[in-house]
Amino acid sequence: MSTMCRRWRIEEDFQTAKGLAGLDQGQVTGWRSWHRWSLISMIAYALLAIITSQERRATSDTTRLGLVPMSCRELVKLLRCFTLPRPRQEHDPEHTMRWSVWRRRHQYHAAACHRRWNEVTAASTT
Numbered sequence: 381m382s383t384m385c386r387r388w389r390i391e392e393d394f395q396t397a398k399g400l401a402g403l404d405q406g407q408v409t410g411w412r413s414w415h416r417w418s419l420i421s422m423i424a425y426a427l428l429a430i431i432t433s434q435e436r437r438a439t440s441d442t443t444r445l446g447l448v449p450m451s452c453r454e455l456v457k458l459l460r461c462f463t464l465p466r467p468r469q470e471h472d473p474e475h476t477m478r479w480s481v482w483r484r485r486h487q488y489h490a491a492a493c494h495r496r497w498n499e500v501t502a503a504s505t506t
Contacts, residue, residue: 435449454484
């Protein structure tokens with residue numbers, strides 16, 4: 381993998397961490413508070429990445445079921461539904477799980493169609 385591809389992947393991961401772990405939401409005024417907030421946010425994102433990585437290894441049958449692998453964003457949605465107190469208008473856990481499976485199945489089919497389309501266009505250009 382080229383250096384540019386690795387750099388791009390690292391920048392994408394950093395952007396995701398900012399959004400998911402709240403790295404960009406700290407109201408800090410000094411070096412120590414900024415350092416602590418950044419450290420806690422990056423640890424939270426690292427935990428999300430580790431959990432999703434382990435879940436991907438443990439459930440290799442997701443492609444057989446027609447689902448994309450669990451992502452950090454999907455894990456955050458599920459954690460918010462099952463661990464945090466729900467607001468009054470939030471959906472029940474069963475609905476959230478059905479929605480998660482539907483969304484991941486849709487993403488799987490969309491990715492498969494995208495791969496087929498890329499194969500067709502690559503074959504037509506050669």
